[in-house]
Structure formats: C-alpha cells, structure tokens
Amino acid sequence: MESVKIWEMREKSLTPLQEEFLVGTLLGDGCLLWTTRGYCFRAHHGFKQKKYIEWKYRIMKELVNTPPKQSCGSYYFRTVSNPVFSEYRQIFYRGNRKIVPDNLRDLLTPWD
Numbered sequence: 036m037e038s039v040k041i042w043e044m045r046e047k048s049l050t051p052l053q054e055e056f057l058v059g060t061l062l063g064d065g066c067l068l069w070t071t072r073g074y075c076f077r078a079h080h081g082f083k084q085k086k087y088i089e090w091k092y093r094i095m096k097e098l099v100n101t102p103p104k105q106s107c108g109s110y111y112f113r114t115v116s117n118p119v120f121s122e123y124r125q126i127f128y129r130g131n132r133k134i135v136p137d138n139l140r141d142l143l144t145p146w147d
Contacts, residue, residue: 074120
C-alpha cells in the first residue's frame with residue numbers, strides 16, 4: 036500500500052524550473068521509464084558524476100521517494116510516476132526511441 040506522501044507526489048505539477056530541467060535533460064541523457072503506475076523520470080550516471088546526480092536530485096526532490104542510490108559503479112535516482120511524465124513521453128518519444136520534438140521551440144524559455 037502506498038503512503039499519502041507518494042500519492043501527493045503523483046498529483047504534483049512541475050514547477051517552471053522542473054519543466055525546464057526536464058526538457059533539457061530529455062534532450063540529453065535523461066529518460067522516462069514505464070512503471071506499473073505510468074511514467075517516471077530517471078537520472079543515471081557513473082559514480083564519478085555523483086555531484087551532478089545530486090544537483091539533478093535537488094531539482095526533482097519533491098517528486099522522489101528515495102534519495103540517490105549507488106549501484107555497480109553508478110549513481111541514480113528516479114521519481115514516482117506522475118501523469119505529467121506521460122505527457123512529456125508523448126512529446127519526446129516515438130515508440131521506444133527518443134526524438135527531438137518538432138515543437139521544441141515552444142518548450143524552451145528564451146533568454147533576454
């Protein structure tokens with residue numbers, strides 16, 4: 036049985052910073068994974084990039100149930116599943132292949 040905390044995380048909207056982070060990360064090495072409850076975001080790097088994972092974790096912390104973990108020379112975390120990740124999955128993936136979306140310009144925040 037899931038805790039109230041996890042259910043609340045599943046209902047949260049992304050902050051503007053989290054949205055920008057997600058778009059940027061999905062253009063790079065971030066991924067959206069299927070779980071039994073929908074899609075989640077996962078960040079996974081070699082252990083030498085521990086500080087990078089910790090930075091990513093601080094941005095997404097409100098949607099993560101457990102802190103980053105070490106496994107076989109790598110460091111990773113994943114969020115709980117949330118409907119917003121299903122929306123981004125439709126934008127950034129065709130089947131199981133990640134793409135650069137046609138509407139990328141609409142997803143970016145311009146610099147002044």
